[in-house]
Amino acid sequence: MKKTIYFIFIYIILIACGSTSAQNDVAILQKRTNLPLKLIYNSQENDSSYIYLCFPKKIYIENQPNIKNKIHNYHVGQHHKNIDILHYKTYEYTNKLIIKKDITLNNNETKTFILYHGYLLKVLNEKLDVFIKNKKESQILQGFSVYDIYINDTIKKWAISKISDSLKGKLHFSLHNKEKGFFYKSLDIELFDD
């Protein structure tokens, strides 16, 4: 009887250690940023237009010792394995929006980078004019014009009313290392830092 209890005790310790190391492979955190929103102008219909409204996120990643991890993709959406490329967009940011790249994390390495996650919205043309009329685009991305939108209370209220909690989704990171193979980490996201 004592032997059985002893083995159960050892087994519980091993399981606990295993799950702790699995959770601590890599830590992904969000930090505050003062960057503007980005509006990607997609197409115009008779009375309304399709845009992607993109929100900045500063991401801090801390890797643990003795393991090399690779982030081979990240995206925003409802599910970590399904990438919806119509209703959501995710870009890396280095002075301008760029197509995201793989991120390799060596032992004990920390990295900070900025990404933008965007949502497909249909807005009235009058409303779009308020945002982009007489403004110069900040870049052309894959043939689409990108505009900077500086955050104020009116923009915040409007964006929150357009992007419901059910649409907002989570920020999903797909990772890989030699020990665990492929695994995922997801972050809850807020549209604005405050």
Add this chain to the structure above:
Amino acid sequence: MIQLGAVEFVSQEAHEKFLQNNIKTFDELENFPSIVTANKANNYYTYFYYIKEENGRNKYLIDSIFMR
């Protein structure tokens, strides 16, 4: 070790380019720029794929394609 995933809402244009072998990487498929319209005739596809790591590179194996 392989992992299953899906790419949803691949546009008709991207799908045709993929079938013609003009889209050769997963990144090109995921980041293909499509114009969004309210036209109901637009077709969209879901790609199910397996991802596999080989010598430090990711290999994507398309398992099946469904029209939405």
